[in-house]
Amino acid sequence: MQKIPVEVFPSRQEAVSQLAAETADLMRSNEAASKQTVLGLATGGTPVAYYNELIRLHREDGLSFANVTSFNLDEYAGLPKEHAESYWHFMHQNLFNHIDIKPENINIPSATIAVADIPSHCAQYEQAIVDAGGIDLQILGIGRSGHIGFNEPGSPKDSRTRAIQLDPITREDAADTFGGIDKVPTTAITMGCGTILSARRIVLMAWGESKASIVNQAVTGTVNDIVSATYLQEHANAVFFLDSAAASML
Numbered sequence: 001m002q003k004i005p006v007e008v009f010p011s012r013q014e015a016v017s018q019l020a021a022e023t024a025d026l027m028r029s030n031e032a033a034s035k036q037t038v039l040g041l042a043t044g045g046t047p048v049a050y051y052n053e054l055i056r057l058h059r060e061d062g063l064s065f066a067n068v069t070s071f072n073l074d075e076y077a078g079l080p081k082e083h084a085e086s087y088w089h090f091m092h093q094n095l096f097n098h099i100d101i102k103p104e105n106i107n108i109p110s111a112t113i114a115v116a117d118i119p120s121h122c123a124q125y126e127q128a129i130v131d132a133g134g135i136d137l138q139i140l141g142i143g144r145s146g147h148i149g150f151n152e153p154g155s156p157k158d159s160r161t162r163a164i165q166l167d168p169i170t171r172e173d174a175a176d177t178f179g180g181i182d183k184v185p186t187t188a189i190t191m192g193c194g195t196i197l198s199a200r201r202i203v204l205m206a207w208g209e210s211k212a213s214i215v216n217q218a219v220t221g222t223v224n225d226i227v228s229a230t231y232l233q234e235h236a237n238a239v240f241f242l243d244s245a246a247a248s249m250l
């Protein structure tokens with residue numbers, strides 16, 4: 001029944017401790033080989049505990065991010081960097097301001113690029129990932145629409161970084177933090193499914209009962225373009241890290 005490897009943990013803290021330890025091992029072995037580590041990073045409520053654990057390893061274990069290059073999955077269109085809900089702001093608040101990553105190694109799609117320049121901006125984003133050597137470890141959450149990044153229903157498997165219309169479920173889920181659905185942007189720039197699937201390893205995290213149904217569809221359903229997370233079934237090194245509530249329908 002399960003078409004993607006799944007690891008179920010008693011709590012999210014145990015899950016993120018294991019994932020942060022894996023990330024630290026990867027960073028240290030790359031550093032020993034004088035190589036950069038390229039991380040694909042996610043936003044939302046899901047990865048916050050993971051980022052807290054990385055910050056703890058930086059502070060208490062001396063884990064250095066000086067050799068890390070990061071690429072974020074996505075960004076809302078139209079929000080200035082300083083907007084409290086921009087992903088630029090989120091990443092600085094929740095991770096980058098607390099570690100020693102070099103600002104020039106941080107990559108987040110631009111929210112304020114002129115519409116006419118979006119295709120070239122997206123092509124440059126793809127090229128920057130290639131130039132960095134590809135993504136070693138891609139971190140994902142999953143939306144109730146089944147999206148990974150902002151690859152909403154209908155996203156092709158080979159899609160690349162592009163502008164996308166947000167699904168009504170996604171906007172509804174963001175309404176509280178924005179202070180009303182009318183304030184949630186209608187479009188975003190997202191890495192494509194193909195961009196994500198090019199990563200050498202992918203870990204999707206999900207916590208809580210509200211994710212149980214979509215996790216079940218992603219892990220046991222047929223591969224389809226409605227639930228873009230089902231494409232992960234066709235990746236050779238993708239795994240879901242779940243707490244017991246998110247795994248409750250498997």
Ligand code: PGA
Nearest residue numbers: 043044045046141142143
């Ligand atoms: P969440 O969002 O982490 O806030 O639940 C996940 C997602 O939409 O990918």
